[in-house]
Amino acid sequence: MTTTPSTEDRIWAALSHLSALAFGFGILLPVVGWSDQRRKSKYASFQCLQALGYQSLGYTVWILLTLLVIIALLFIMIPAISIADFNGGDVDSIIGTWMIVIFIAMFGLMGLYVIFPVMAAISSALGRDYRYPMMGNRLARYLGYDSTNEERLNEDHEDRWVAAMGHFSIIIALWGMLAPLTALLLQGKRSLFLKFQSIQTLVYQAIATILYFGAGFVYLFGIFLLAAIMGIAGNLQSGSTAGMLGFIIFIIASLIAIAIILLIPLFHILGQYAGYRVLKGDDYHYPVLGKLVEKSISRKTSLPESTAGDGGLSL
Numbered sequence: 590m591t592t593t594p595s596t597e598d599r600i601w602a603a604l605s606h607l608s609a610l611a612f613g614f615g616i617l618l619p620v621v622g623w624s625d626q627r628r629k630s631k632y633a634s635f636q637c638l639q640a641l642g643y644q645s646l647g648y649t650v651w652i653l654l655t656l657l658v659i660i661a662l663l664f665i666m667i668p669a670i671s672i673a674d675f676n677g678g679d680v681d682s683i684i685g686t687w688m689i690v691i692f693i694a695m696f697g698l699m700g701l702y703v704i705f706p707v708m709a710a711i712s713s714a715l716g717r718d719y720r721y722p723m724m725g726n727r728l729a730r731y732l733g734y735d736s737t738n739e740e741r742l743n744e745d746h747e748d749r750w751v752a753a754m755g756h757f758s759i760i761i762a763l764w765g766m767l768a769p770l771t772a773l774l775l776q777g778k779r780s781l782f783l784k785f786q787s788i789q790t791l792v793y794q795a796i797a798t799i800l801y802f803g804a805g806f807v808y809l810f811g812i813f814l815l816a817a818i819m820g821i822a823g824n825l826q827s828g829s830t831a832g833m834l835g836f837i838i839f840i841i842a843s844l845i846a847i848a849i850i851l852l853i854p855l856f857h858i859l860g861q862y863a864g865y866r867v868l869k870g871d872d873y874h875y876p877v878l879g880k881l882v883e884k885s886i887s888r889k890t891s892l893p894e895s896t897a898g899d900g901g902l903s904l
Contacts, residue, residue, distance in 0.1 A: 594632045594716040601626055602636035602713035609644050609706035613764035616644045617771045620751065624775040631742050635734045636713055638750055642728060643706060643721055645754040645761075645768065649861070651702045652760055658694055662687070731868075748776070749867055752786035756864030756873075759794050759857055762801060766794045781886075786867065789882040790860075793875050797856040804849035807842050 594602070601622040608615025619641035626633035666687040673683045705721060712719035718736050720726055728734075731750070733743040751772050758765035773787035859875070866873040874880060 594713075595630065598626065598630040598633040599714050599716055601630075601633045602640075603710040605637040605640035606643075606706040606709035606713060606719075609640065609647075610703055613644075613648065613761040614767070616641070616758060616761065616764060617767040619644065620768055620771040621775065623747070623751065624771075627742075627747065631734060632718070632736065634742055634747070635729065635732060636709070636719070638732065638747065639719075639721055639725060639728060640706065640709070641751065641754050641768070642724055643709075645757040645765075645864075646724065647702070647705070647721070649757055649760045651698065655695070655698050658698060659691070662691055662694060666691075748780050748783045749870075751776070752783055752790070753864040753867040755787055755790040756860050756867060759790075759797060759860035763798055766791055766798070769794070782872065785882065785886055786873070788886065789875055789879050790863075792882065793856070793860065793863075793878055796878075797853060797860075800849050800856070801853055804846040804853075807846045807849070810842055812842075 605619040605622045608618035619637045622637035623634050623641065626637065669687070670680060670683055672678075674680050709719045709721065720729065728750070731743075732746050733740065752769075755769035755772060758768045769787040769790040772783055773791065777784035777787060863873045863875065874883065
């Protein structure tokens with residue numbers, strides 16, 4: 590376990606930080622880097638785990654901040670356009686101005702997200718011990734990381750951090766599954782705890798992803814069925830019985846799609862809660878799913894006992 594960053598350490602650290610520029614897809618690289626370097630270099634391991642945390646926690650914060658900014662701008666823009674239209678103002682000009690404002694805000698938020706991993710990558714390439722704002726020092730304490738000694742990182746907390754980031758990554762549609770999948774493939778045989786958490790996280794995110802795309806499929810199916818019944822060639826009139834039936838089916842399909850979409854945030858909230866519980870020291874089980882996964886794994890091997898209260902992350 591080296592203390593002075595070698596060229597290989599710096600490359601792994603820099604690439605792990607830069608993978609954040611892939612906006613979700615790059616989340617597998619920090620897990621690969623940590624898995625490769627966890628017993629070779631604690632500097633590279635720590636930087637990879639930091640990068641993983643930024644792409645999971647940081648991405649979550651960035652998504653929520655972006656949504657809040659967009660909603661706030663829309664709440665201001667809509668009344669402004671209505672007032673201008675009532676007073677006979679140039680509505681098109683006002684809409685154009687607000688579109689520019691929204692574009693600048695989106696570009697600025699994107700720049701805010703990428704600036705930190707770029708700074709981290711440059712610092713890592715120079716062999717410096719970079720810490721992300723708010724997260725870096727807390728993670729260092731949680732892992733027992735000190736660049737001045739040769740002590741290993743806390744292995745239990747390493748596994749917990751990787752497992753928790755897998756839970757948090759549910760906010761990243763589809764690509765978020767890469768984090769628990771990579772952890773399972775690379776470290777599942779070594780750690781039964783990480784194996785269990787990764788499997789249940791992977792299945793849980795797969796269900797959420799299926800619901801997400803299923804909602805889109807139901808909506809498109811309703812549109813297709815409406816077009817088929819109405820007659821693409823115009824053979825049927827919209828006021829006919831067949832036309833009304835198609836419209837009713839479309840409304841039902843739309844309501845089902847909306848109901849499914851409304852369920853997805855609940856999946857995200859539970860995923861965030863699961864990650865928090867794992868960091869606090871619990872062997873978290875998703876309702877119903879956790880027990881099913883545990884039984885499936887226990888047929889081949891035994892799971893470790895729950896470590897509730899075992900050195901959780903101080904938040």
